[in-house]
Amino acid sequence: MSNPLIEQFIIESRDYLQRIGEILIVLEENGEDKNLLNELFRLVHTLKGNSGLFDFPSMTKLLHASEDLMNLVREGTIPYSSDIADLLLEAMDIVSIIIDEIKDSGSISHNSIQLAEKKAKEIKEKFLKSPEKREQKIEEKPEKKEEIAEKIFDFSVIPEEFRIKAVKEALKGKKIILIQYGPEAECFYKGEDPLYLVRNTPELIWVRSYLREEIPDPSLMDIYQCITNFELLSSANKEELSEHFKYVLDQVKFFDVEPTDLIIPEGEKNGGPVYEDFVSDAIKYLEENNVQTFKNAVKSLIELSSSELYFTSVLRWIELLIDYLPKTKNIIEALLQSLETMTPPKFGLEKEPTLPQKKEEKPEFPEEFLKILNSQKIVLEKLKTIENNIIKTNILQSIISSIENGLMSLKKTEILNEFQELSQKTSPKDFKLLKKWIETKFGFSLPSEKVDETVSPEITFTSTESQEKEVSLSHTISKVLKVDETKIDRLMNLIGEFVVAKNSLPYLAQKADNFYGISELSKEIKAQYSVLNRISEEMQDAIMQIRMVPVSTVFQRFPRLVRDLSKKLNKKVKLVIEGEETEADKNVIESLSDPLIHIIRNSLDHGIETPEERISKGKPETGTIILKAKHEADHVLIEVIDDGKGIDAEKIKLKAYQKGLITEEQFEKMKENEAINLIFLPGFSTAESATDLSGRGVGMDVVRTAVEKFGGSVRVQSVINKRTTITLSLPLSMAVSHVMIIESAKEKYGVPMESVVETVRISKQKIKRVKGKMTTVLRNKIVPIFYLNDLLEINKPHVINEEGKYALLVLSVKGELTGVVVDKFHETADIILKPFTGFLANMKVFAGTAIMGDGSVLLIINPKELINASRI
Amino acid sequence: MKKILVVDDAATVRMYHKKIIENAGFEVEEAVNGLEAFEKALINDYDLYIVDINMPKLDGYSFVKKLRETENIRQSPVIMVTTEAEEKDMDKAFEEGANFYIVKPVKPEEFSKYCKLLTGVSYE
Numbered sequence: 001m002s003n004p005l006i007e008q009f010i011i012e013s014r015d016y017l018q019r020i021g022e023i024l025i026v027l028e029e030n031g032e033d034k035n036l037l038n039e040l041f042r043l044v045h046t047l048k049g050n051s052g053l054f055d056f057p058s059m060t061k062l063l064h065a066s067e068d069l070m071n072l073v074r075e076g077t078i079p080y081s082s083d084i085a086d087l088l089l090e091a092m093d094i095v096s097i098i099i100d101e102i103k104d105s106g107s108i109s110h111n112s113i114q115l116a117e118k119k120a121k122e123i124k125e126k127f128l129k130s131p132e133k134r135e136q137k138i139e140e141k142p143e144k145k146e147e148i149a150e151k152i153f154d155f156s157v158i159p160e161e162f163r164i165k166a167v168k169e170a171l172k173g174k175k176i177i178l179i180q181y182g183p184e185a186e187c188f189y190k191g192e193d194p195l196y197l198v199r200n201t202p203e204l205i206w207v208r209s210y211l212r213e214e215i216p217d218p219s220l221m222d223i224y225q226c227i228t229n230f231e232l233l234s235s236a237n238k239e240e241l242s243e244h245f246k247y248v249l250d251q252v253k254f255f256d257v258e259p260t261d262l263i264i265p266e267g268e269k270n271g272g273p274v275y276e277d278f279v280s281d282a283i284k285y286l287e288e289n290n291v292q293t294f295k296n297a298v299k300s301l302i303e304l305s306s307s308e309l310y311f312t313s314v315l316r317w318i319e320l321l322i323d324y325l326p327k328t329k330n331i332i333e334a335l336l337q338s339l340e341t342m343t344p345p346k347f348g349l350e351k352e353p354t355l356p357q358k359k360e361e362k363p364e365f366p367e368e369f370l371k372i373l374n375s376q377k378i379v380l381e382k383l384k385t386i387e388n389n390i391i392k393t394n395i396l397q398s399i400i401s402s403i404e405n406g407l408m409s410l411k412k413t414e415i416l417n418e419f420q421e422l423s424q425k426t427s428p429k430d431f432k433l434l435k436k437w438i439e440t441k442f443g444f445s446l447p448s449e450k451v452d453e454t455v456s457p458e459i460t461f462t463s464t465e466s467q468e469k470e471v472s473l474s475h476t477i478s479k480v481l482k483v484d485e486t487k488i489d490r491l492m493n494l495i496g497e498f499v500v501a502k503n504s505l506p507y508l509a510q511k512a513d514n515f516y517g518i519s520e521l522s523k524e525i526k527a528q529y530s531v532l533n534r535i536s537e538e539m540q541d542a543i544m545q546i547r548m549v550p551v552s553t554v555f556q557r558f559p560r561l562v563r564d565l566s567k568k569l570n571k572k573v574k575l576v577i578e579g580e581e582t583e584a585d586k587n588v589i590e591s592l593s594d595p596l597i598h599i600i601r602n603s604l605d606h607g608i609e610t611p612e613e614r615i616s617k618g619k620p621e622t623g624t625i626i627l628k629a630k631h632e633a634d635h636v637l638i639e640v641i642d643d644g645k646g647i648d649a650e651k652i653k654l655k656a657y658q659k660g661l662i663t664e665e666q667f668e669k670m671k672e673n674e675a676i677n678l679i680f681l682p683g684f685s686t687a688e689s690a691t692d693l694s695g696r697g698v699g700m701d702v703v704r705t706a707v708e709k710f711g712g713s714v715r716v717q718s719v720i721n722k723r724t725t726i727t728l729s730l731p732l733s734m735a736v737s738h739v740m741i742i743e744s745a746k747e748k749y750g751v752p753m754e755s756v757v758e759t760v761r762i763s764k765q766k767i768k769r770v771k772g773k774m775t776t777v778l779r780n781k782i783v784p785i786f787y788l789n790d791l792l793e794i795n796k797p798h799v800i801n802e803e804g805k806y807a808l809l810v811l812s813v814k815g816e817l818t819g820v821v822v823d824k825f826h827e828t829a830d831i832i833l834k835p836f837t838g839f840l841a842n843m844k845v846f847a848g849t850a851i852m853g854d855g856s857v858l859l860i861i862n863p864k865e866l867i868n869a870s871r872i
Numbered sequence: 873m874k875k876i877l878v879v880d881d882a883a884t885v886r887m888y889h890k891k892i893i894e895n896a897g898f899e900v901e902e903a904v905n906g907l908e909a910f911e912k913a914l915i916n917d918y919d920l921y922i923v924d925i926n927m928p929k930l931d932g933y934s935f936v937k938k939l940r941e942t943e944n945i946r947q948s949p950v951i952m953v954t955t956e957a958e959e960k961d962m963d964k965a966f967e968e969g970a971n972f973y974i975v976k977p978v979k980p981e982e983f984s985k986y987c988k989l990l991t992g993v994s995y996e
Contacts, residue, residue, distance in 0.1 A: 405992035
């Protein structure tokens with residue numbers, strides 16, 4: 001997308017939607033907060049104003065309705081309620097979808113337009129219906145909208161046979177109804193089966209389904225979300241249909257279909273035999289009411305002609321309509337006419353010709369100037385009521401400037417001189433002359449009725465909002481620059497490249513000295529290098545700072561989630577958020593989102609008990625979930641603590657044993673804390689039966705995998721019937737990784753420090769072969785051992801040191817210890833990991849490469865894949 | 873070049889107005905609310921103010937009021953930019969000393985004409 005205005009609009013809208021969402025949640029608890037209500041109104045209002053700059057009428061309409069609603073709430077006309085909150089949240093969700101669509105495609109999908117219009121209508125009908133004048137204006141709109149929506153639907157997408165079927169029903173006297181059904185995304189959790197519902201629609205004639213959004217990347221796709229829309233034709237009456245769709249009425253739209261809208265002949269217009277006489281004959285039969293002959297003629301022609309022709313399609317329609325003569329006469333005539341012109345038939349819906357534009361002569365003064373003058377007249381009028389002399393003088397000054405500038409702009413020198421002379425005589429005490437001058441000079445033909453109307457006394461009323469807010473001028477305005485994320489990423493990549501490029505300088509210096517023999521130059525290059533080095537370090541630091549965002553960006557969606565889910569589960573839950581200002585790299589923060597959603601869903605579903613259960617346990621009725629973030633060394637810790645029923649270690653152990661995830665021996669020996677952490681094992685699901693929320697067949701192992709992918713870890717602690725604490729630990733930044741450098745067969749490799757447990761030396765004798773596999777015992781634990789050279793398919797033995805010991809790198813992969821024999825250990829280093837691209841990306845054993853300070857390339861091992869390689 | 877101050881809390885609107893006015897040949901400065909606008913007015917010499925009504929910290933009405941209350945600063949014309957709904961409140965803006973109003977979203981051609989007329993720049 002290249003239009004900066006739209007980009008700005010999207011960025012700003014997202015901010016506003018975010019804030020609106022937050023306020024709505026806070027208001028749930030304190031609906032009386034006048035300041036928040038005002039802020040909410042202002043945000044919605046501004047959003048609407050912004051959207052008005054573009055051609056997104058459905059979005060503007062929806063925001064307009066929301067704004068009107070907020071205005072009533074803010075003025076105290078209607079009290080704030082959770083109904084209103086729901087409605088506004090839903091409306092903002094739609095707006096949010098629309099914004100995403102605009103960002104992705106530059107336009108709004110048909111479905112979203114309908115959603116927006118429907119929601120706007122709902123808001124209007126629920127809250128804005130009142131006998132006042134202003135509301136009446138709003139009420140008129142929905143009627144028209146249905147018409148428009150009907151026009152939006154393209155009936156030609158319906159295959160002809162179904163259209164014929166529908167028209168047949170219509171001719172029998174039935175009403176044809178078009179139904180648009182957009183099941184909500186979460187419908188599967190409500191026990192709805194949209195497909196079943198659609199299939200069993202009474203008197204269903206035709207149905208089609210389509211995706212309302214593009215199928216995302218499979219890895220991002222949530223298959224538990226419904227993204228399908230349905231469109232149906234039915235000849236059942238509206239009551240029957242309303243009954244059928246009664247549980248999803250808010251997601252269904254009914255439109256009456258004009259039968260003529262369905263009569264759309266289609267097919268190849270050229271070719272085939274030409275029966276020129278047919279049309280004139282047909283008209284004759286029609287006039288003479290010779291139905292049988294007409295019918296036979298049509299029938300035989302249909303048999304003779306290829307069914308793909310436009311001509312034949314028209315005939316098929318005529319054949320259908322003949323039986324219902326004479327009421328279908330007009331339609332048949334129109335069809336016959338269409339045969340002559342080969343254009344789609346027109347069923348008497350001619351548009352009125354537009355009136356020719358009146359040409360006006362150029363007036364002496366442009367309308368704009370006269371409008372400005374009129375405004376000045378109004379301001380002069382107001383001036384009478386002002387007491388303060390300074391204000392009076394100042395306003396008068398602005399009026400004079402306004403008129404003077406206008407005349408100057410129009411180059412009306414004569415009048416300007418006259419006016420300037422007059423303004424000299426004008427003073428705060430006496431400006432009657434000025435007013436009179438305006439009236440006599442221009443007052444005769446003021447075209448601006450609009451401005452006049454505005455000041456007519458019966459319409460005007462002053463807002464009760466306090467304008468005299470105490471505002472301190474010392475307040476500083478923080479300057480924030482909003483930048484598209486891709487630009488930051490680009491900058492980061494450039495800086496990365498710069499760091500690499502800079503690294504070649506020491507070699508150049510060396511070359512200058514050794515190869516060309518110019519040691520002065522070598523020195524200078526080295527000096528320059530240290531300058532560049534310092535700058536590059538600062539650049540890296542700066543870009544890291546830029547990428548740091550507070551966790552609140554992820555946390556702020558949870559109040560809504562907890563609110564919605566607890567409602568659904570009939571539980572009372574309070575969410576407490578702590579440390580939301582804690583910062584970490586943007587990617588890290590983003591990676592947190594999905595695991596956290598899963599954890600919180602789990603807490604709500606399995607952790608927190610129902611209010612009754614809680615009371616019987618002597619706990620407060622309302623459960624608490626604490627979401628906490630804090631820094632610890634170079635990690636950010638996120639804790640989710642709930643005061644629910646806790647995790648039963650014995651149950652977990654038993655289950656793990658039954659599922660064959662642990663051995664009998666482990667079962668016996670395992671400590672409570674270890675047992676609880678079994679929930680992270682793949683294939684472990686805590687729920688006895690799958691419930692609405694968490695029982696999705698994916699367990700906590702998904703959380704662990706997601707967190708580990710970013711070099712983080714997760715653990716759980718629990719006290720039964722008291723609380724469960726789940727702690728996620730993630731590195732502050734993913735841009736820089738810490739690796740340990742090892743050597744094997746004279747080649748250096750990097751191993752991410754997250755997976756390195758320890759480095760030990762073991763003698764050859766200590767490596768035992770068990771069932772053909774190498775193992776050793778380390779601190780009373782059996783650890784499988786591999787040779788790195790084997791894993792990397794390097795045909796060389798590993799070297800031993802002078803004491804006859806191997807270098808063993810102990811790695812922790814998926815919670816299991818594995819030893820890898822290498823040749824040598826080196827230092828650790830901070831590197832910027834560059835993943836492989838192209839063919840090399842298939843080499844999963846390596847996570848990528850990094851450029852070292854000496855310009856050499858270091859291959860970074862992916863421990864998980866490395867161990868996997870051992871199994872092959 | 874004549875200098876105009878665009879006051880609006882919505883960055884999108886500021887950008888939009890700025891573009892139109894710059895195309896009309898003006899120099900544009902921006903303020904995100906009435907308070908910032910007023911601070912700027914105290915030290916700069918603007919030929920015209922284009923002011924939104926509903927803004928945080930200090931709204932459009934209060935900005936005009938403050939501007940007109942202050943001695944020894946240039947009393948340039950003020951255009952209020954309103955929405956349809958606010959149109960009925962324009963009386964209040966005139967009371968405080970605004971000189972003109974225009975309804976959102978502004979039409980570029982019309983808008984630049986008003987800017988020219990109110991600053992004395994040659995009108996086409």
